[in-house]
Amino acid sequence: MPSSSRPQYILALDGGTTSSRAIVFDHAGNVVARAQREFRQLFPRPGLVEHDAQEIWSTQLGVAQEAIAGARLRASDIAAIGITNQRETVVVWDRATGQPIHNAIVWQDRRTAGLCDRLKAEGREETFQSKTGLILDAYFSGTKVAWILDHVNGARTRAERGELAFGTVDSWLVYNLTGGELHITDASNASRTLLYNIHSGEWDDGLLALLNVPRAVLPEVRSSSEVYGETAPGLLGAQIRIAGIAGDQQAATFGQVCLERGMAKNTYGTGCFMLMNMGGEAVPSQNRLLTTVAWQLPDQQGHGQRTYALEGSVFVAGAVVQWLRDGLGIIRSSEEVEELATRVPDSGGVYLVPAFVGLGAPYWDPYARGTIVGMTRGTTASHIARAALEAVAFQSAELLSAMQKDSGVTLKELRVDGGASTNDLMMQFQADVLGVPVVRPRVTETTALGAAYLAGLAVGFWHDQAELQAMWQEDRRFEPAMDADQRAFRLGRWKKAVERSRDWEDAGG
Numbered sequence: 001m002p003s004s005s006r007p008q009y010i011l012a013l014d015g016g017t018t019s020s021r022a023i024v025f026d027h028a029g030n031v032v033a034r035a036q037r038e039f040r041q042l043f044p045r046p047g048l049v050e051h052d053a054q055e056i057w058s059t060q061l062g063v064a065q066e067a068i069a070g071a072r073l074r075a076s077d078i079a080a081i082g083i084t085n086q087r088e089t090v091v092v093w094d095r096a097t098g099q100p101i102h103n104a105i106v107w108q109d110r111r112t113a114g115l116c117d118r119l120k121a122e123g124r125e126e127t128f129q130s131k132t133g134l135i136l137d138a139y140f141s142g143t144k145v146a147w148i149l150d151h152v153n154g155a156r157t158r159a160e161r162g163e164l165a166f167g168t169v170d171s172w173l174v175y176n177l178t179g180g181e182l183h184i185t186d187a188s189n190a191s192r193t194l195l196y197n198i199h200s201g202e203w204d205d206g207l208l209a210l211l212n213v214p215r216a217v218l219p220e221v222r223s224s225s226e227v228y229g230e231t232a233p234g235l236l237g238a239q240i241r242i243a244g245i246a247g248d249q250q251a252a253t254f255g256q257v258c259l260e261r262g263m264a265k266n267t268y269g270t271g272c273f274m275l276m277n278m279g280g281e282a283v284p285s286q287n288r289l290l291t292t293v294a295w296q297l298p299d300q301q302g303h304g305q306r307t308y309a310l311e312g313s314v315f316v317a318g319a320v321v322q323w324l325r326d327g328l329g330i331i332r333s334s335e336e337v338e339e340l341a342t343r344v345p346d347s348g349g350v351y352l353v354p355a356f357v358g359l360g361a362p363y364w365d366p367y368a369r370g371t372i373v374g375m376t377r378g379t380t381a382s383h384i385a386r387a388a389l390e391a392v393a394f395q396s397a398e399l400l401s402a403m404q405k406d407s408g409v410t411l412k413e414l415r416v417d418g419g420a421s422t423n424d425l426m427m428q429f430q431a432d433v434l435g436v437p438v439v440r441p442r443v444t445e446t447t448a449l450g451a452a453y454l455a456g457l458a459v460g461f462w463h464d465q466a467e468l469q470a471m472w473q474e475d476r477r478f479e480p481a482m483d484a485d486q487r488a489f490r491l492g493r494w495k496k497a498v499e500r501s502r503d504w505e506d507a508g509g
Contacts, residue, residue, distance in 0.1 A: 264415070
């Protein structure tokens with residue numbers, strides 16, 4: 001493609017949990033080229049999950065170069081870069097050398113559960129929840145930073161002297177992309193740290209003191225859509241503006257164009273993440289959901305305006321299909337699960353609760369464990385496969401029920417994306433147990449698309465949000481077909497199965 005005088009493309013960088021991805025989008029929001037490279041998952045001990053931060057950076061730079069080349073473009077054809085990332089994963093590095101002082105600690109890591117338990121015992125949970133909108137859990141970034149500062153020799157002293165920098169993956173990528181010029185994050189990522197007050201929009205001294213994290217290590221918090229700076233010379237062939245940042249689930253919500261209060265999306269990946277737009281109100285949850293910053297956009301005066309969301313997390317969604325493949329061996333590839341499940345008309349009374357790493361919202365039970373109930377001599381692999389798919393839908397239905405109670409909003413439709421959203425059987429069952437239509441868009445790369453939209457708006461590539469809404473297109477709509485009595489019965493049995501899985505590790509020792 002020849003280079004034109006006006007850049008015609010946006011590059012989205014997606015720093016995921018298992019891979020780095022780069023996607024080039026055109027002005028219509030279509031995918032022009034993509035590249036992906038996996039990186040290693042490190043498990044030093046059970047319950048610990050780490051990444052090599054340098055490997056995250058090298059794979060991300062590699063796929064950026066590969067995607068631009070794959071689209072037959074030059075860097076000068078790219079109007080801006082948008083970044084989206086696995087949230088809550090922590091990198092701490094030396095400001096002078098740019099070298100990490102420890103492996104990145106991943107959001108899935110549970111090493112700080114004991115610290116969270118201690119803070120709860122001290123009565124601190126309400127303080128954290130009221131200021132951050134988060135549950136006091138090892139999932140979030142703040143306790144991970146504290147752990148690194150306490151366990152790497154000399155780190156705390158160096159941090160207090162301002163020699164170290166902390167960031168989530170977005171900060172780490174921007175720091176490297178700009179040759180160490182920028183140490184920033186956006187409000188959506190900051191809101192996942194347990195250190196950021198979502199009401200004032202600032203790092204909170206009281207929370208920093210509780211977790212013993214020095215202010216000197218923190219990045220500057222910026223809007224999710226603004227020109228932060230340019231890539232360093234020599235990385236991509238020309239300097240490109242970096243203009244959008246959002247955590248992956250917030251980016252997917254923006255990519256699904258859920259821009260009005262009450263609109264919701266569910267992403268079906270390794271886990272499931274459902275977000276409902278709450279507009280300018282940080283709605284507190286009475287049902288153990290998270291209140292989070294969806295994005296922050298500059299207003300006409302250049303001040304940041306925050307949009308909030310309610311969020312619910314299912315820890316195991318697509319991962320249950322991987323378990324059927326790798327753990328049970330009843331399928332050879334993930335794609336086979338739908339065919340196996342459709343061999344039976346229903347699950348035959350079998351319920352599978354995939355609490356392999358505990359349960360997320362609304363239970364937040366780290367001691368729950370995976371459970372299969374309702375099996376008889378007539379139970380087959382097909383019934384178990386179907387129960388596994390239904391489990392994902394049941395967990396998501398519980399999230400939506402909690403959201404509707406918290407917000408007072410009755411959902412009109414659920415927009416879906418992520419790998420498992422291509423499973424028609426699961427999406428139909430999801431509509432059935434929700435009682436509302438489930439809608440799959442034509443472009444399912446919504447996380448990267450959201451990052452692209454945020455960057456494109458900042459540089460005038462897209463004019464406004466109305467233009468984005470006009471671009472969103474439906475691929476398929478799944479209408480609910482289950483009657484209300486059957487829905488209530490199935491959800492009741494599911495909750496009974498969940499109770500069988502709870503407190504297992506704690507009770508069983």
